[in-house]
Amino acid sequence: MRPGATNSLVDVAGLRVGHAHRVGGGYRTGTTVVLAPPGGAVAGVDVRGAAPGTRETELLDPRNLVERxxxxxxxxxxxxxxxxxCGVxxxxxxxxxxxxxxxxxxxxxPAAVIxxxxRGGTFRATPDATFGTAAHAAALHPHGPPAPRPYGAPWGTGNGGGAEVFGGAHPAASGSVGAGAGAVAGGLAGGVGTASAVLPGGATVAALTVANPSGSVLDPVDGTLAGARYGLPGEFGHLHPPARAEAAAWRPPNRPSFNTTIGVVATDRALTKAQCGKLAAVAHDGLARAIRPAHTMTDGDTIFALAxxxxxxxxxxxxxxxLAAAADAFARAVAHAVLAATGREDAPAYLDVFPSAITRGTP
Structure with missing residues (x-):
């Protein structure tokens, strides 16, 4: 296998991705939208976490009416x-x-939340329909975020004197963008991550995750990113096990938290609704390989599948x-999310905590 051209969800022909986020003025949150082709995509879902926040998941049951x-x-x-x-x-x-x-x-x-x-300081500073509108616009303008108006006009300019950022990101971006702007992954900064694979027979499989788990994303033995072990040749070749002193010094916050990891896996092959449900289910294997523990009582882990x-x-x-490629792609996407995330005071970046894990200057 090899990764697709962008190693992201948009390598699946017909899919578009848009991110919108707001940081500052009490906000640290955002929205990511995956647009299907105009005729729609066959879809399934698998909900494993005990605290999900979802919309339209029952419709994706193969026994129910809508196919796409x-x-x-x-x-x-x-x-x-x-x-x-609602904005989308x-x-x-x-x-x-x-x-x-x-x-x-x-x-x-359908929708799912983290x-x-x-996390930005104000409890009710949350996405509304304007976030969905902005993310939709970003998906239609893949070379960069949409014009500032969709952000500034609905949300106003008051920021309590602090810097406030309204933004989007490239569709193939990983890190603290879109729905992952405020994500935390086992005490580290979490975010959006994405990965793809082209199979020997020509099928493309890809995943996009919003990694925000209460569990750890680290290998318990040496502190490496657990999802990176499923990388394709060269994908994580610049990473190394961090120094033992760094691994021993890391102490994630020990406090109750509500979290959740959500995402989408997709393929360009023609699947049935039931097969999409199976694809979503197997992608949870990848989630559990990259996050330990997964599917807890305070996570609402939910994965959608699109064909x-x-x-x-x-x-x-x-x-x-x-199925096998989807599980690996989801694990890889979690690793990319954490590796690309931007650190902050309450959630340091992976490389802030483990600087020895990367050889500086290598791609």
Whole structure:
């Protein structure tokens, strides 16, 4: 296997990704949207955490009516943040994209949230519909964030005297962007991470995660990023086990927390709704390889699966390969999320804590 051109979710033909976040003025949160092709993508979901915040997940049961979704929203803000999906839904409806009903269309937009309340200082500084609108706009303008107006106009300019940033990011970005702006991963800065693989038969499989777990993302033996061991050749070749003194000195905060890791796995092959459900389920194996413990009582771990159906339906053996690649891609995405995240006072970056883990100056 090899990674796709950008080693990200957008390597799956037809998918677009947009990020919007707000940092400052009491905020440290954001929203990420994955847009399906105009005709939608076949979708499934698997919820493993005991404290999920979700929308439209029951619709993805293979026994239920709708086969395709038009977007997936991943967002901060806990249950408050679910309103970000309304902004995406409005923009899709304006474009005539959705499930056809008498008189119009109803866009199908499942969503899941992470818990990041108060990480910018203000408990109710959470994403709303304007975050979804901005993330949708960013997905349609992949060479950079949309114009400042979608951020500044709805949210105002008051920031209590501190620097306030409204922003987006490239669709292939990893780190403290979009829904991962306020993420924390076992005491370290978390964020958005993404990875892809092209299988020998030509199928593309990719993952995007918002890594915000209460569990550790570190190998308990040597402090390496647990997800990095599933990297493709050369992907994490610049990383090394950190110095023993650094590993021994790391003491993550020992306090109760609510967290959650959410994400999307996708392929360009034509899958059924039931197969998408299986794809989401197996991707949780990758989550559990990269995070220990996973699926706890204070995590709402949720993974969506999308099939754009740009390619043919896989045979039995190829579907097995797709499942295996999805689990590895999700683990790799978690590692990229933590490695690229920006440190802050309450959540240092991985390389702030373990500077010896990287050979400076190497790509």
């Amino acid at each position: 979704v038009h977007a997936v929203v991943l967002t901060g803000g806990s249950a408050y943040g679910l309103s970000a999906a 839904m409005d923009r899709l409806a304006e474009a005539g994209i959705g499930y056809p009903v008498e008189g119009g269309v109803v866009p199908i937009v 818990f990041d309340l108060g 754009t159906c740009a390619g043919p339906a896989p045979g039995h053996d190829e579907f097995q390969e797709i």
